Amino acid sequence: MRGFFTQLAAVFALAIAACPVPALADDQGGQWSIAIHGGAGTIARENMSAEAEAEYRAGLQVALDAGAKVLSEGGTAMDAVEAVILILEDDPKFNAGRGAVYTWEGGHELDASIMDGRDRDAGAVAGVTNVRNPILLARKVMTDSPHVMLSGEGAETFAAEQGLDLVPGEFFDTESRREALERMKADKLSAIDVDIKFGTVGAVALDTHGNLAAGTSTGGMTGKRWNRIGDAPVIGAGTYADNRSCAVSATGWGEYFIRVGVAHEICTRLRHRFDMDVVVARVTTPVDRDGNPEYFVHASEMMLEESAVQEEADAVMAEVKELGGDGGIILVTPEGHALYSFNTSGMYRGRATSEGVNEVAIYGDE
Numbered sequence: 001m002r003g004f005f006t007q008l009a010a011v012f013a014l015a016i017a018a019c020p021v022p023a024l025a026d027d028q029g030g031q032w033s034i035a036i037h038g039g040a041g042t043i044a045r046e047n048m049s050a051e052a053e054a055e056y057r058a059g060l061q062v063a064l065d066a067g068a069k070v071l072s073e074g075g076t077a078m079d080a081v082e083a084v085i086l087i088l089e090d091d092p093k094f095n096a097g098r099g100a101v102y103t104w105e106g107g108h109e110l111d112a113s114i115m116d117g118r119d120r121d122a123g124a125v126a127g128v129t130n131v132r133n134p135i136l137l138a139r140k141v142m143t144d145s146p147h148v149m150l151s152g153e154g155a156e157t158f159a160a161e162q163g164l165d166l167v168p169g170e171f172f173d174t175e176s177r178r179e180a181l182e183r184m185k186a187d188k189l190s191a192i193d194v195d196i197k198f199g200t201v202g203a204v205a206l207d208t209h210g211n212l213a214a215g216t217s218t219g220g221m222t223g224k225r226w227n228r229i230g231d232a233p234v235i236g237a238g239t240y241a242d243n244r245s246c247a248v249s250a251t252g253w254g255e256y257f258i259r260v261g262v263a264h265e266i267c268t269r270l271r272h273r274f275d276m277d278v279v280v281a282r283v284t285t286p287v288d289r290d291g292n293p294e295y296f297v298h299a300s301e302m303m304l305e306e307s308a309v310q311e312e313a314d315a316v317m318a319e320v321k322e323l324g325g326d327g328g329i330i331l332v333t334p335e336g337h338a339l340y341s342f343n344t345s346g347m348y349r350g351r352a353t354s355e356g357v358n359e360v361a362i363y364g365d366e
C-alpha cells in the first residue's frame with residue numbers, strides 16, 4: 001500500500017513538473033497554420049444555388065488567403081486573425097459587420113472579441129451599433145484601454161476617441177437579413193428556424209514565432225432583444241487563445257456556448273491531456289538497476305496527435321448538443337493542427353498551413 005502511495009505521489013509530482021507546457025521557441029522553422037469560419041448551421045446542397053455556393057467559397061478563399069499571406073510572410077497570428085475578420089465583416093454574405101442580422105427593433109448590435117495566446121491578453125465589445133469593423137475596436141480595447149470588455153454607448157465613445165471608422169446604422173442593412181426578421185415576426189419563428197445558419201465569422205492562427213491568436217465577430221441572432229449578448233464577445237465562450245494549448249473561435253447558438261464555456265473548455269482539456277501524456281511517458285520510462293529512469297522525458301519532445309485534439313473538441317461540441325445547442329468551432333494548436341468540429345449539417349470554413357494545406361469547405365461531408 002505504501003508503495004502505491006509513493007507511486008501516486010510521484011505521478012502528482014511529475015504532473016506538477018509537466019505543467020505548464022513551455023511556449024514554443026521563437027523560431028519554429030517557419031511553421032504556421034490558420035483556420036477560419038463564416039458560420040455553421042443547416043447548410044444543405046439542395047437549398048443552395050450553384051451561384052450562391054460559388055460566392056461563399058470565393059468569399060472564404062479571399063479571407064483565408066489574406067490570413068495565410070500575413071503568416072507566410074512572418075507576420076503575427078493577431079494580425080492574421082484581424083486581416084481575415086476585416087474581410088468577412090465587410091462581406092455582406094456573413095453575419096458580422098456589413099451583413100449583420102437585425103434585432104427585434106430593426107437595428108443592428110454587433111459583438112466581437114480577439115485574444116492573444118502569448119499572454120492571454122484580450123479585448124471584446126458588445127452591442128455596438130455604429131462601428132464599421134468591430135474586430136478593430138475589440139483589438140483597441142485590448143491594446144489601448146485598461147479593460148477587456150466594453151459595451152454599447154461607452155464602447156462607441158471609445159471607438160470615436162480611437163479614430164475608428166464610424167457609420168450610420170443603415171450601413172449594416174441588407175435585404176436578406178431584413179426579410180429574415182420579417183419572416184420571423186410573421187410566422188412566429190425562433191431565431192434558429194429563421195436563420196437556418198449562423199453567419200458569425202472567426203479566425204484562429206499559429207504564427208511562425210509559435211504564438212496563437214483567436215478572434216470572432218457577429219451580429220448575433222435575428223430578432224434578439226433586450227440588448228442580448230451572445231458568446232462571440234465572451235472570452236472563454238466564443239473565443240479563446242492560449243499558447244499552452246490552442247486557439248478557438250466558435251459559431252452557433254450563443255447561449256449554449258456561454259453555458260458550456262466552449263472555447264476555454266476545449267483549451268483546458270487539451271492542456272490537461274498533454275500534461276497527462278507527459279506524466280504517463282515519464283512514469284513508463286524504463287528504469288536502470290537502481291530504479292532511476294534511463295532518461296528524462298521533456299515536454300518539448302512530445303506533441304498531441306491530431307486525433308486526440310479532434311476527440312477533445314468533438315467531446316465539448318457533444319456537450320453543447322446534449323444541452324440542446326448547435327454550431328461549431330475552429331481550432332489551431334501549437335503543433336500546427338488546424339481543425340473543425342461542428343454538430344450541424346454544414347459550416348462555412350477554411351484552413352491553410354505552411355505544409356501546403358489550403359481548402360475551403362461548406363458541407364459536412366467535404
Ligand code: ASP
Nearest residue numbers: 198199200220230252254
Ligand atoms: N454565436 C452567435 C451568437 O449567438 C451567432 C452565430 O454564430 O451566428 O450571437
